[in-house]
Amino acid sequence: MSRRIVASPTSWLIWGAVAFFLINLAGVIASVVVNSFGERWFDTWLPSGWTTQWYATAWTEFGLLNVMVVTLEVAVLVVGISVLVGVPASYVLARRSFPGRRLVYLLFLLPILMPPITYGIPLATVLYKYGFAGHLTGVVLANLVPSIPFVILTMTPFIEQIDPAIERAARMCGAKTWQIFARILAPLLVPGILAASILVLVRTVGMFELTFLTAGPDSQTLVVALYYSMSAAGIRAQQSVDAMAVLYTASMLVLLVIALRFVNPTQLVARVKEDPD
Amino acid sequence: MTRTQTRLAVRHRLAERGVDRQLWLLVPGLACVLALFVYPFAYGIGLSFQPAEGGVFGAYRAFFADAYQRDTIATTLSLSLPAAILNVAASVPIAYRMRGRFRGKRLLTTVLVVPITLGTVLTAEGLLNYLGPAGWFNRLLFFVDEPIRLTNNYWGVFFSLVITGFPFAFLLILSYLSGIDPTLERAAATLGAGRRQRFQRITLPLLAPGLATTFCLTFVLAFSVFPSAVLVGDPAGTTRVISIAAYHAAYEVYDYSLGSAIAVVMGVVELLVVAIVLGLRSLLYTGSTGGKG
Numbered sequence: 001m002s003r004r005i006v007a008s009p010t011s012w013l014i015w016g017a018v019a020f021f022l023i024n025l026a027g028v029i030a031s032v033v034v035n036s037f038g039e040r041w042f043d044t045w046l047p048s049g050w051t052t053q054w055y056a057t058a059w060t061e062f063g064l065l066n067v068m069v070v071t072l073e074v075a076v077l078v079v080g081i082s083v084l085v086g087v088p089a090s091y092v093l094a095r096r097s098f099p100g101r102r103l104v105y106l107l108f109l110l111p112i113l114m115p116p117i118t119y120g121i122p123l124a125t126v127l128y129k130y131g132f133a134g135h136l137t138g139v140v141l142a143n144l145v146p147s148i149p150f151v152i153l154t155m156t157p158f159i160e161q162i163d164p165a166i167e168r169a170a171r172m173c174g175a176k177t178w179q180i181f182a183r184i185l186a187p188l189l190v191p192g193i194l195a196a197s198i199l200v201l202v203r204t205v206g207m208f209e210l211t212f213l214t215a216g217p218d219s220q221t222l223v224v225a226l227y228y229s230m231s232a233a234g235i236r237a238q239q240s241v242d243a244m245a246v247l248y249t250a251s252m253l254v255l256l257v258i259a260l261r262f263v264n265p266t267q268l269v270a271r272v273k274e275d276p277d
Numbered sequence: 278m279t280r281t282q283t284r285l286a287v288r289h290r291l292a293e294r295g296v297d298r299q300l301w302l303l304v305p306g307l308a309c310v311l312a313l314f315v316y317p318f319a320y321g322i323g324l325s326f327q328p329a330e331g332g333v334f335g336a337y338r339a340f341f342a343d344a345y346q347r348d349t350i351a352t353t354l355s356l357s358l359p360a361a362i363l364n365v366a367a368s369v370p371i372a373y374r375m376r377g378r379f380r381g382k383r384l385l386t387t388v389l390v391v392p393i394t395l396g397t398v399l400t401a402e403g404l405l406n407y408l409g410p411a412g413w414f415n416r417l418l419f420f421v422d423e424p425i426r427l428t429n430n431y432w433g434v435f436f437s438l439v440i441t442g443f444p445f446a447f448l449l450i451l452s453y454l455s456g457i458d459p460t461l462e463r464a465a466a467t468l469g470a471g472r473r474q475r476f477q478r479i480t481l482p483l484l485a486p487g488l489a490t491t492f493c494l495t496f497v498l499a500f501s502v503f504p505s506a507v508l509v510g511d512p513a514g515t516t517r518v519i520s521i522a523a524y525h526a527a528y529e530v531y532d533y534s535l536g537s538a539i540a541v542v543m544g545v546v547e548l549l550v551v552a553i554v555l556g557l558r559s560l561l562y563t564g565s566t567g568g569k570g
Contacts, residue, residue, distance in 0.1 A: 014370045018389075025392060025440065027413050028403030035406055045416065089306030098295035104307065111314050113493070113551060115501030117520040118544040119314060121527050121536050122321025145313045148306055177299060206396055208504055209520075213528075226398040227504055238402075245399040252394035260387060 029249075036242035055247075058240040062225055064247070071205060071221040073136060078143045078204045079197045085144075086151030087193065091185070093152065094159040108149040116209035119145065124213040134216030142210040150203065151196045158192025159185075198259040205252060222248050325538035336538035346539070349519040350546055356431070356506075356518065357499035358550075360438035364446040364499075365492050372451040373480070376459075386451070390444045400437050401508035404428055408436070433509035434516045438499045446495045453487030454480075489558035493551045500547050519543045 036054055038047025058064060093105060111119065123142055127133035132141055162185065170184050186193075208223045215224050226248055229241050291297065328335035340346045371389075375382060392400070408414050408427040415424040427433060457480060465475045503520040510516030523543060527536025 010370070011374070014374060017367065018371055021443070022388065024407075024414075028400065028407045028440070029395070031406035031413060032399055032403045035402075045413070085305040085309055088302035092300060092303045096295060096299065098300060104303065107310050107315070108306070111310065113497060113548075114544055115497055115520070115547055117501050117503055117523060118540050118547070119318055119321075121523055121540045122324070123313065123317040125324070125527070125533055125537070126317040126320050141313060144309055148309050152306065202393075206394075208397060209501065213524075223396055223398065226396070227508075230398055230402065230508060242402055242406075245396075245402050249395055249399050252396065253391065256390065256394045257387070260390070 032242045033246055036239055036246050038239065054237065054239040054243040057237065058243040058247070061240060062229055062244060064225075064244065066218070067220060067222055067225045070136065070219055074139050074143065074211070074219075074221055075201050075204045077136075077140045078147050079200050081140070082144055082147035082151045082200055083193055083197055086148045086196070087155055087189070088181070089148075090152040090155040091159055091181075094156045095164065108152050111145050111149050112153070116146065116207070117213075120210045120213045123210075127214055133214045134219070136219045138214040138216075139211050139219050139221070142214045143204050143207055145210070146207070147200045147204060150200055154196040154199060155189070155192050158189055158195070162188050195259075198255065202252065202255050202259055205255065222251075321537040322541055324534055325541050328534040328538075329532075336532075336534045337542070339535060340538055340542060345517075346522055349517055349522045350542070352516065353500060353502070353518040353520075353543075354546070354550075356434055356438065356502060356516065357496060360435055360442060360499045361446075361492055361496040363439060364442040364495050365450070365488060367443065368447040368450040368491070369484070369488070372447060372454050373476070375451060376454045386448075389447055392440050392444045395440065397437065397441065397504040398508065400440050401433075401505055404433055404436055404440075404509050408433070428509055430511050431515050434502065434506050437505035437509050438502060441505075442495050442498050445498060446491055449491040449494065450484075450487065453484055453491070456487075457483050486558055489554050493554055496550060496554075497547065500543075500550075519546075 034047065037050050037052065039049035039051050040047060089108075093101070093108075120142065123145065124133055124138075127138045127141060132138040166184060166188075167180055170180050175183065205221070206223060207221075208227065211221050212224050212227065215221065220228070222244075226241070226244055229244060288297075325336050326333050328339070331338055375385065395403075405428050406412055410424040410426070414427070418425065427436070461483070462475050462479050465479050470478065501520060502518055503524070506512055506516045506518045506521060510518075512521055519539060520543065523536050523539035526532050526539055
């Protein structure tokens, strides 16, 4: 019993802090949601009336349909390319040892360990020099930089889980490397590939800096459009910016809930353990 | 020896050292990283040594000579270091309580992770609405005469960093803690160690490497603060962080040389902090944490 009495004040303190954080967080989110549905809201607890017109305004004024399509295109392209490029590389890194392996590993880690602005500025300069930036191509290329390493790191534990004896058996039966990939590894790796794709999807949709630096007027993703609409405040009604922010968060939330169904947070450990290597 | 035989022998020797055709699988990934990360970075470093005026180190000299530019380093560190430390320090006790199984764990984890989805802009909007002079927070504090000013200054950015950084730190720490074998702690309890002793002597040392990694990743997130420093901060004054300076130089003044120089300085400062933390980490125990329990 005595143990319980000693422990409870800290327990209370910790759960109290969590509750305080969550209450304030709820306040932050709710104030945006309420504002996006409110007519006028000045010096009162709640707005004077309710309306959904801000969503309609946001949809037409910001050309949201176009922005959504661009966001989707960028996300699908980045996920597809980074999985195609990243999975074979992570297979080699997980299974093989060869001279220079640590150097290669470090090269793949660096883009994740650096703040995006640091390499984003030189990258955008180079992309502008070769005429890629300002279109979809530039945005996709820039977003590949952190996504490929991310796929590699996420896939490594999944690949390590597969028994190498299965591949050896396939090879004994005469399968070639591409056949092993297509017929043996790919089906076994489906959960890992799904997890990596969804995590990359969430990251790409949420990636602000790189897209911001490389996007042209017709290749803005949702985050960047949101930023521009907010930093140009005063021209637009704040409520329609809020409506757009709510739309963004709702779509991210759906993605994240899907992601959490596929990815167990405790699985991250195997990936992270490798990180500082 | 004929030529084919020599070639076979070379291939054989290479294969023995681990070099064979399977390594081609690495090539696309490596090519992407080299073309999109290493080459631009090298190009940026080169550009930073070719300013329009002032010789080879002109851009760096311009950055360090101007107090308005130089101070951005201190501003960035004074925001990102406390935010990263708070995020990690707060995650440890919460994750420690949550590592076992209990009802509603998945729900609580999801709720704590929700802020990842908010994105900087909604967080910024929310903070401006909620903490602003007429917002709910200041309404609750009706007993204070003047509304407390928590936005468009240091605190606004700090809160935004905590909201976006905490869930990330929490997830990582939770995953590290659940990677520590619980039987180790039970063994310590059998030998008579109290709750505090068990945490200090068993869990904390095993967690320390994970703490270092989490701190580094959270710090990188906080260090690259850009949108929130502009939107909820005071981008011309107290929260003029280094990324704003770099962006301003490269895309508003079009001085690519200075912009690249600031980006390089930013990378160096960030890697220094990471190196110090990882260096401290290597002094601690590294090895197995007993696998998953």
